[in-house]
Amino acid sequence: NAGVTQTPKFQVLKTGQSMTLQCAQDMNHNSMYWYRQDPGMGLRLIYYSASEGTTDKGEVPNGYNVSRLNKREFSLRLESAAPSQTSVYFCASSARTGPVRGYTFGSGTRLTVV
Amino acid sequence: GQQLNQSPQSMFIQEGEDVSMNCTSSSIFNTWLWYKQDPGEGPVLLIALYKAGELTSNGRLTAQFGITRKDSFLNISASIPSDVGIYFCAGLNSGGSNYKLTFGKGTLLTVNP
16 A cells, blocks of 8 residues: 655756646545645645545645645645745645544655745 | 644653653644654654543553643653654544644654664
Protein backbone atom coordinates (compact mmCIF):
# COMPACT_ATOMS: atom_id res chain seq x y z
CA ASN A 1 0.00 0.00 0.00
CA ALA A 2 1.48 3.32 -1.10
CA GLY A 3 -0.82 5.47 1.11
CA VAL A 4 -0.58 9.10 0.00
CA THR A 5 1.71 9.89 -2.92
CA GLN A 6 2.84 13.42 -3.72
CA THR A 7 4.67 14.61 -6.82
CA PRO A 8 7.07 16.23 -7.36
CA LYS A 9 9.24 15.90 -4.23
CA PHE A 10 11.26 19.02 -5.02
CA GLN A 11 10.59 22.02 -7.25
CA VAL A 12 12.20 25.38 -7.91
CA LEU A 13 10.07 28.03 -9.58
CA LYS A 14 10.70 31.55 -10.72
CA THR A 15 8.40 34.29 -9.46
CA GLY A 16 5.28 34.40 -11.64
CA GLN A 17 5.51 30.83 -12.90
CA SER A 18 2.66 28.43 -12.36
CA MET A 19 2.65 24.80 -11.31
CA THR A 20 0.40 22.06 -10.01
CA LEU A 21 1.24 19.81 -7.09
CA GLN A 22 -0.24 16.36 -7.44
CA CYS A 23 -1.60 14.12 -4.70
CA ALA A 24 -3.16 10.68 -4.89
CA GLN A 25 -4.32 8.26 -2.18
CA ASP A 26 -5.11 4.58 -2.49
CA MET A 27 -6.93 4.05 0.82
CA ASN A 28 -10.45 4.85 -0.45
CA HIS A 29 -10.56 7.89 1.84
CA ASN A 30 -13.31 10.43 1.38
CA SER A 31 -11.54 13.54 2.66
CA MET A 32 -8.32 15.13 1.42
CA TYR A 33 -6.32 18.14 2.57
CA TRP A 34 -3.46 20.43 1.57
CA TYR A 35 -1.19 21.94 4.22
CA ARG A 36 1.89 24.10 4.13
CA GLN A 37 4.63 23.89 6.75
CA ASP A 38 6.93 26.80 7.53
CA PRO A 39 9.49 27.04 10.35
CA GLY A 40 7.83 28.02 13.61
CA MET A 41 4.36 28.11 12.03
CA GLY A 42 3.36 24.47 12.28
CA LEU A 43 0.95 23.01 9.74
CA ARG A 44 -1.46 25.46 8.17
CA LEU A 45 -4.47 24.27 6.18
CA ILE A 46 -4.69 25.69 2.67
CA TYR A 47 -7.73 23.88 1.23
CA TYR A 48 -9.61 20.72 1.95
CA SER A 49 -12.12 18.46 0.26
CA ALA A 50 -14.54 16.77 2.64
CA SER A 51 -15.76 14.46 -0.11
CA GLU A 52 -15.53 14.02 -3.87
CA GLY A 53 -17.05 17.02 -5.61
CA THR A 54 -16.57 19.49 -2.76
CA THR A 55 -13.72 21.82 -1.81
CA ASP A 56 -13.42 24.45 0.91
CA LYS A 57 -10.93 27.10 1.94
CA GLY A 58 -8.73 26.57 4.93
CA GLU A 59 -6.68 29.00 6.94
CA VAL A 60 -4.34 30.30 4.18
CA PRO A 61 -6.03 29.87 0.74
CA ASN A 62 -4.85 33.06 -0.97
CA GLY A 63 -2.71 32.40 -4.06
CA TYR A 64 -3.84 28.79 -4.41
CA ASN A 65 -6.54 26.80 -6.18
CA VAL A 66 -7.48 23.15 -5.85
CA SER A 67 -9.21 20.47 -7.87
CA ARG A 68 -10.69 17.25 -6.52
CA LEU A 69 -10.31 15.33 -9.73
CA ASN A 70 -11.89 12.13 -8.41
CA LYS A 71 -12.00 10.27 -5.11
CA ARG A 72 -8.28 9.42 -5.31
CA GLU A 73 -6.74 12.68 -6.51
CA PHE A 74 -6.56 16.21 -5.09
CA SER A 75 -4.30 18.74 -6.80
CA LEU A 76 -3.01 22.13 -5.64
CA ARG A 77 -2.27 24.84 -8.17
CA LEU A 78 -0.16 27.96 -7.84
CA GLU A 79 -1.19 30.27 -10.69
CA SER A 80 1.53 32.90 -10.20
CA ALA A 81 4.15 31.79 -7.71
CA ALA A 82 5.55 34.27 -5.18
CA PRO A 83 8.58 33.96 -2.86
CA SER A 84 6.16 33.89 0.11
CA GLN A 85 4.94 30.53 -1.20
CA THR A 86 8.33 28.94 -0.59
CA SER A 87 7.40 26.16 1.79
CA VAL A 88 6.96 22.44 2.28
CA TYR A 89 3.56 21.28 1.10
CA PHE A 90 1.82 18.22 2.52
CA CYS A 91 -1.20 16.42 1.21
CA ALA A 92 -3.23 14.27 3.60
CA SER A 93 -6.32 12.10 3.50
CA SER A 94 -8.75 10.66 6.01
CA ALA A 95 -11.68 8.33 6.26
CA ARG A 96 -15.01 9.70 7.40
CA THR A 97 -16.39 6.52 8.94
CA GLY A 98 -15.09 4.02 11.46
CA PRO A 99 -12.67 4.75 14.32
CA VAL A 100 -11.10 8.19 14.14
CA ARG A 101 -7.49 7.70 13.10
CA GLY A 102 -6.68 11.21 11.98
CA TYR A 103 -4.91 11.88 8.74
CA THR A 104 -2.44 9.96 6.61
CA PHE A 105 0.16 12.34 5.20
CA GLY A 106 2.29 12.20 2.09
CA SER A 107 6.04 12.79 2.29
CA GLY A 108 5.80 16.38 1.07
CA THR A 109 6.80 18.65 -1.81
CA ARG A 110 9.61 21.08 -1.08
CA LEU A 111 8.96 24.20 -3.16
CA THR A 112 11.33 27.13 -3.57
CA VAL A 113 10.23 30.27 -5.39
CA VAL A 114 13.08 32.55 -6.45
CA GLY B 1 -11.27 29.43 15.65
CA GLN B 2 -9.87 26.73 17.83
CA GLN B 3 -6.22 27.01 18.83
CA LEU B 4 -3.82 24.57 20.38
CA ASN B 5 -0.88 25.74 22.48
CA GLN B 6 1.89 23.17 22.37
CA SER B 7 4.91 23.34 24.66
CA PRO B 8 7.78 23.38 24.77
CA GLN B 9 8.61 24.64 21.28
CA SER B 10 11.92 22.77 21.35
CA MET B 11 13.91 20.45 23.60
CA PHE B 12 17.55 19.41 23.68
CA ILE B 13 18.12 16.30 25.78
CA GLN B 14 20.70 13.60 26.36
CA GLU B 15 20.11 10.05 25.23
CA GLY B 16 18.41 8.07 27.98
CA GLU B 17 16.48 11.01 29.44
CA ASP B 18 12.71 11.10 29.68
CA VAL B 19 10.74 13.73 27.75
CA SER B 20 7.39 15.41 28.44
CA MET B 21 5.39 17.71 26.22
CA ASN B 22 1.82 18.94 26.31
CA CYS B 23 -0.97 20.67 24.46
CA THR B 24 -3.68 22.89 25.84
CA SER B 25 -6.77 24.22 24.14
CA SER B 26 -9.36 26.90 24.76
CA SER B 27 -11.99 24.47 23.42
CA ILE B 28 -13.04 20.93 24.19
CA PHE B 29 -12.01 18.12 21.85
CA ASN B 30 -13.42 14.61 21.79
CA THR B 31 -10.31 13.08 20.19
CA TRP B 32 -6.63 13.85 20.72
CA LEU B 33 -3.90 12.63 18.40
CA TRP B 34 -0.11 12.74 18.58
CA TYR B 35 2.04 12.69 15.44
CA LYS B 36 5.78 12.49 14.83
CA GLN B 37 7.51 13.99 11.82
CA ASP B 38 10.93 12.60 10.96
CA PRO B 39 13.29 14.98 9.12
CA GLY B 40 12.29 15.19 5.44
CA GLU B 41 9.09 13.20 5.87
CA GLY B 42 5.42 13.76 6.55
CA PRO B 43 3.86 13.39 10.02
CA VAL B 44 2.98 9.86 11.13
CA LEU B 45 0.36 8.99 13.74
CA LEU B 46 1.81 7.76 17.05
CA ILE B 47 -1.13 7.58 19.42
CA ALA B 48 -4.86 8.32 19.30
CA LEU B 49 -6.92 9.08 22.44
CA TYR B 50 -10.71 8.89 22.45
CA LYS B 51 -11.92 9.33 26.04
CA ALA B 52 -11.28 11.88 28.76
CA GLY B 53 -8.80 10.47 31.27
CA GLU B 54 -7.56 7.80 28.83
CA LEU B 55 -3.92 6.78 29.18
CA THR B 56 -2.44 4.95 26.18
CA SER B 57 1.05 3.57 25.55
CA ASN B 58 2.92 2.72 22.38
CA GLY B 59 6.30 1.26 23.32
CA ARG B 60 8.26 3.95 25.15
CA LEU B 61 5.57 6.54 24.40
CA THR B 62 2.68 7.28 26.75
CA ALA B 63 -0.07 9.82 26.07
CA GLN B 64 -2.98 11.01 28.17
CA PHE B 65 -6.29 12.65 27.34
CA GLY B 66 -6.87 15.30 30.00
CA ILE B 67 -10.00 14.99 32.12
CA THR B 68 -11.10 18.51 31.18
CA ARG B 69 -10.89 17.46 27.49
CA LYS B 70 -8.89 20.63 26.90
CA ASP B 71 -5.41 19.17 27.19
CA SER B 72 -3.22 16.21 26.37
CA PHE B 73 0.27 15.05 27.33
CA LEU B 74 2.94 12.95 25.65
CA ASN B 75 5.82 11.32 27.50
CA ILE B 76 8.79 9.53 25.96
CA SER B 77 10.85 7.38 28.28
CA ALA B 78 14.54 6.54 27.90
CA SER B 79 15.03 8.60 24.74
CA ILE B 80 17.18 7.31 21.88
CA PRO B 81 18.70 9.16 18.90
CA SER B 82 15.92 8.05 16.51
CA ASP B 83 13.38 9.94 18.65
CA VAL B 84 14.65 13.11 16.96
CA GLY B 85 11.93 14.93 15.06
CA ILE B 86 8.95 17.22 15.43
CA TYR B 87 6.04 16.05 17.57
CA PHE B 88 2.59 17.47 16.84
CA CYS B 89 -0.53 17.27 18.89
CA ALA B 90 -3.90 17.49 17.15
CA GLY B 91 -7.46 17.77 18.39
CA LEU B 92 -10.66 16.79 16.66
CA ASN B 93 -14.36 17.30 17.08
CA SER B 94 -15.70 14.68 14.71
CA GLY B 95 -19.35 15.56 14.75
CA GLY B 96 -21.22 16.28 11.56
CA SER B 97 -19.31 17.17 8.43
CA ASN B 98 -16.57 19.14 10.11
CA TYR B 99 -13.89 16.47 10.07
CA LYS B 100 -10.90 18.76 10.43
CA LEU B 101 -7.99 18.43 12.79
CA THR B 102 -6.59 21.39 14.68
CA PHE B 103 -2.80 21.08 15.02
CA GLY B 104 -0.39 22.45 17.56
CA LYS B 105 2.75 24.14 16.21
CA GLY B 106 4.97 21.25 17.19
CA THR B 107 7.79 20.41 19.60
CA LEU B 108 11.21 19.97 18.00
CA LEU B 109 13.11 17.26 19.85
CA THR B 110 16.89 16.89 19.59
CA VAL B 111 18.59 13.94 21.29
CA ASN B 112 22.32 14.09 21.90
CA PRO B 113 23.97 10.66 21.86
